[in-house]
Amino acid sequence: MSGGTSEYVPAPPVGAARVAGGGTGAVKSWAPVPVLPPHEHPAVGADQWPLRDSLELGALPRAASCARLHARLVVQEWGLAALADDVELIVSELATNAIVHSRSRQPGGTFTVRAQLDRDRLRVEVCDQGGAWHTPTRANADDQNGRGLLIVSQLASRWGCEGHSQTGWSVWFEIDIRAPGTGGR
Numbered sequence: 001m002s003g004g005t006s007e008y009v010p011a012p013p014v015g016a017a018r019v020a021g022g023g024t025g026a027v028k029s030w031a032p033v034p035v036l037p038p039h040e041h042p043a044v045g046a047d048q049w050p051l052r053d054s055l056e057l058g059a060l061p062r063a064a065s066c067a068r069l070h071a072r073l074v075v076q077e078w079g080l081a082a083l084a085d086d087v088e089l090i091v092s093e094l095a096t097n098a099i100v101h102s103r104s105r106q107p108g109g110t111f112t113v114r115a116q117l118d119r120d121r122l123r124v125e126v127c128d129q130g131g132a133w134h135t136p137t138r139a140n141a142d143d144q145n146g147r148g149l150l151i152v153s154q155l156a157s158r159w160g161c162e163g164h165s166q167t168g169w170s171v172w173f174e175i176d177i178r179a180p181g182t183g184g185r
């Protein structure tokens with residue numbers, strides 16, 4: 001685990017709930033910047049911040065695998081191999097949620113994984129096509145579901161949800177890369 005200060009919040013955090021009740025619900029826009037193959041760019045340096053990556057996927061059953069493997073490769077590319085396992089697991093949970101729970105699950109639906117790295121933190125967002133968000137109850141010992149966001153809260157330094165049921169949810173997490181054990185610079 002990367003450690004962190006997050007506490008388990010089983011539904012969209014307060015801000016998202018407020019937005020869902022009638023706020024502007026603006027979803028951030030990020031210009032996708034491709035990650036170049038290793039031989040085409042020098043080592044990550046202080047003059048290259050922030051780095052960004054974006055991948056849009058059809059919300060097909062195997063898309064969660066694509067999302068998590070892509071996320072692993074990106075953080076490795078960015079020199080944060082020590083975070084690859086945690087990032088892969090979190091992205092897998094959030095991508096699965098987008099595929100299973102959001103409006104992206106409808107035919108032709110898509111979701112997007114966006115990553116950004118600056119000097120202090122890695123931030124990843126999984127953006128879906130919205131829809132109702134049902135507040136879950138905390139999973140019981142026998143429940144097979146209901147632990148995805150708990151895992152996110154345990155592994156990330158921070159996480160949350162922004163957006164609107166009509167325009168799409170952006171479930172995000174951040175990991176502080178200067179913390180011991182993160183491989184940060």
Ligand SMILES: Nc1ncnc2c1ncn2[C@@H]1O[C@H](COP(=O)(O)OP(=O)(O)O)[C@@H](O)[C@H]1O
Pocket residue numbers: 010011093097098101102103128130131132133134135136144145146147148149150169171
């Ligand atoms: N992207 C999403 N869109 C809509 N609802 C979501 C989304 N992500 C999570 N949820 C809601 O939060 C609940 C808890 O998610 P999670 O902890 O991953 O458990 P599980 O997916 O096993 O139900 C889900 O059951 C669902 O109601």
Ligand SMILES: [Mg+2]
Pocket residue numbers: 093096097146147148149
């Ligand atoms: Mg889930």
